[in-house]
Amino acid sequence: MNCGPVKLFKSGMKRVFFLSAVLCFFGVISCRPGLASNLNVDHWSAVDAADAPVHFAELKTAGLILNFYSPTCGPCIQEIPALNAYYRETQKRNMQMYMALEQNPSAHGLTPAADASPAQIRGLIRDRMKQDIARYKIEIPFVIMDSSFKVSTIAVGSPDGLITGTPETLLFRTNPLSLDYNFVGPISAAPDEKTAVKDVRFIFALKKLDELSSAQTAY
Numbered sequence: 001m002n003c004g005p006v007k008l009f010k011s012g013m014k015r016v017f018f019l020s021a022v023l024c025f026f027g028v029i030s031c032r033p034g035l036a037s038n039l040n041v042d043h044w045s046a047v048d049a050a051d052a053p054v055h056f057a058e059l060k061t062a063g064l065i066l067n068f069y070s071p072t073c074g075p076c077i078q079e080i081p082a083l084n085a086y087y088r089e090t091q092k093r094n095m096q097m098y099m100a101l102e103q104n105p106s107a108h109g110l111t112p113a114a115d116a117s118p119a120q121i122r123g124l125i126r127d128r129m130k131q132d133i134a135r136y137k138i139e140i141p142f143v144i145m146d147s148s149f150k151v152s153t154i155a156v157g158s159p160d161g162l163i164t165g166t167p168e169t170l171l172f173r174t175n176p177l178s179l180d181y182n183f184v185g186p187i188s189a190a191p192d193e194k195t196a197v198k199d200v201r202f203i204f205a206l207k208k209l210d211e212l213s214s215a216q217t218a219y
Contacts, residue, residue, distance in 0.1 A: 041057075041177055042177045043057075044057075046149075047144050048141065048143050049130075049142060049143075054098075056177055060175065061096040062174070062212075062217075063172060063212045065086075065172070065209075066170045067097070068167060068168045069099040069142070071109060072107070078191075079187060080136045081193045083187070084137070089209060097140055100142070101125055102151050103145055108125055122144050126144065151164065171209070173215060187199075187202055187205040
């Protein structure tokens with residue numbers, strides 16, 4: 001029986017698998033995100049409660065945490081007890097945490113005058129946020145993102161596709177600014193802090209803080 005064609009076929013298939021593996025390996029290496037900034041987050045900027053500019057890429061803290069919030073978002077409000085507890089944990093680790101709001105009045109249930117300036121729009125959002133701070137006893141400082149930032153359902157990988165909804169909490173390495181982890185949805189929807197800190201999701205979020213702190217120290 002002539003086995004020559006079979007041997008040639010098997011030999012050819014081995015070469016194909018080998019080449020495929022090599023290409024796959026180099027493909028992964030070339031696409032793997034490093035410590036360089038990603039998805040344009042190094043260009044993100046905002047203003048704080050006093051309308052002073054905040055440039056995230058210039059922060060020298062051990063990490064940056066951004067929680068994307070909207071006053072019209074029910075889960076965002078449910079998350080506040082857990083966020084207050086989480087904020088205190090970030091302070092222990094020398095990290096900066098903000099609640100971040102899109103500079104889009106309609107996303108916050110606001111209707112400014114047609115000729116409202118960006119400063120006036122920010123003022124409306126700021127006043128609305130201060131109501132929530134008083135009502136829900138929010139401890140975390142807030143920022144209003146630059147008008148170029150959008151919460152969008154565009155596919156991840158687009159500059160406008162990183163944050164697809166609220167709430168969402170992002171953990172960043174600093175120096176350079178680089179996304180380390182993101183939580184979609186509340187880190188805990190428990191009704192009070194005592195319950196929230198025992199939530200497995202909250203405990204996992206604390207673990208990610210420690211991992212971020214360790215990574216920053218090692219780097």
